[in-house]
Amino acid sequence: MNLLNLIRWKNLLMIVLVQMLIKYALLEPFGVQTALDGLGISLLIIATVCIAAAGNIINDIYDVETDSINKPDKVIIGKTISEKTAYNFFIAFNLIGVxxxxxxxxxxxxxxxxxxxxxxxxxxxxxxxxxxRTLLIGNFVISVLVALSIIVVGVFELLPTLNSGNRVTQVLFFKVILDCALFAFAINFLREIAKDIEDIDGDYKTQMNTLPLAIGRERAKNILSILNFVPLGALIFYVNSNFYKQPIAVGYLLLFVVGPLIYIVIKTFSAKLKSDFRHLSTMYKWTMLFGMLSLLLYKFVILN
Structure with missing residues (x-):
């Protein structure tokens, strides 16, 4: 169980879910020409999950000091799993994934x-x-990597089969995958900022250069409050442009994606305590999950 917590198994399950949704809810139902069979998509999922697990392990190894301040009850490295063992798992997962x-x-x-x-x-x-430890660059890079875990399915499924005869269809579905990846990037980027505000005490003592440390907790919160409107506005536009003829799809997105984003906007303005930003971080994760589940709705759009 300690190893599962170390590799953040819940986050890995989301990767598995999203990649399977792209394959079996978005591409296969419409007869899109793809390059991977059942074994192929399984190998892609395993490779992605293993590399992500390795990333989570090395992140925890370097964050032992910070985590001992921010979340001492969740520190695993040096307590239940030694640093040497963690490094061995890091190398093993990377080797398997690659x-x-x-x-x-x-x-x-x-x-x-x-x-x-x-x-x-x-x-x-x-x-x-x-x-x-660098201002916003780390937040950006990790969010890009989250988006890549989605895009990689399109790269391996659609690009190898692209030809002049199916170009329109392949490009259409690749754009849908890119839309999902962009949504994941935006939500994760906001979540990273919320986590930085939540972890400001430990980050300060370990001399990290996060946004709240650079400009102050209150200013960082104000920037997060403003940035929350970007995915919210983009999503409302996207729903209106693509789902307006499908009341079930619109209802789902308004209730489970737009609604939580509006809630996040309101809660961010009033957030003050560490627990408030931890709650926001959790809400971002739920919003991303329900956003990814919306892949099940595209049959209403693409077939109509």
């Missing part, structure tokens, strides 16, 4: 795609060891 990525890239005849897994693995290490 190896599966190498095999899969050659299996679909796109050997250069292998570099995606190597780049993500390197970026996760650089993020944990350095970028996380």
């Amino acid at each position: 190896a599966f990525g190498f095999y899969l890239s050659h299996k679909i005849g796109r050997a250069p795609f292998f570099s995606i897994f190597v780049i993500i693995s390197i970026l996760l290490y650089v993020y944990a060891s350095y970028l996380k």
